[in-house]
Amino acid sequence: MFSTTRSLHLLLHRYLSTSANGGVRVHTFPQKLFASIPPSKLFTVVTSVTSYSEFLPFCTHSEILPNNTLSSPKIKLDHPTSFPPLPPSKILVKTFPATLTIGYTPLLSDTYTSSVTLKKILDCDGDVLEYRITSFSSDSTLFSSIASSWRIRPSSTSSIVEFTVSYKARIKAVDLIMEKVMGRISEEQIKAFESRCWEV
Known part of the structure; x- marks a missing residue:
């Protein structure tokens, strides 16, 4: 984390004078791993x-708010997802x-509220086939939109985890x-998140 923070400081000084908005686009960063952790525990964390x-x-x-604090935003179609239909x-x-407060650097900090959706997909016997978690926010001061999604499935080694942030x-x-x-x-x-599962 130290090296990431240092990189942010260096990049901030390099780009801070840039004010033009041309060329801003959606960026997507997918991650996938096989974790020796039960899917239900990953979902809980x-x-x-x-x-x-x-x-x-x-x-x-970080804080979960009362349900009447935020109406569900319209999820923009320019945030791609690789997950198949349910x-x-x-x-x-x-x-x-x-709501989350993120502090990358003193000048790159932000508080925003997201609409979070949790899904448990069950088979006909009531067993969990997979878990999905999505969040979307459009009230950030740094980002016009920010979204994340999780797909957690059982496997022979315990869990297949797919995570995407855009x-x-x-x-x-x-x-x-x-x-x-x-x-x-x-x-x-x-x-x-994986380390947290081993701690709790």
Whole structure:
């Protein structure tokens, strides 16, 4: 995490004078791993948003809000997902708003509220086929939109985990900075979730 923070400081000084917004686009960073952790435990850790500030890199505050705090935003089609359509089975769905404060550097910090959707996909016997977690926010000061998605499935080794984060910066300077480091940040985040599963 230290090297990532240092990189952010260097890039911030390099690009801070850039104010043009031309060329800003959606960036997507997928991650996939096979974890020796039960899918139900991974799902519990990922959905325990309030505890994010205790272990997630750059997260300084995390809170689940009352359900009437946020109306569900319209998810923009320019945020791609590689996940296939859900199978014809029983699906349990829960949606709630959550707020996060992220501090990459003192000048690159942000608080935003996301609409979070949890899905448990069950087979005809009631056993879990997979878990899906998605979040979307459009009220960030750094990003015009930011989204993340999880797909957690059982496997012979325990769990197959697919994680994707995508964003569109509001200004070109932020776009240039985050494009350089977001891949590394997303790797650190998924490792932090995996470590958290072994701690709790």
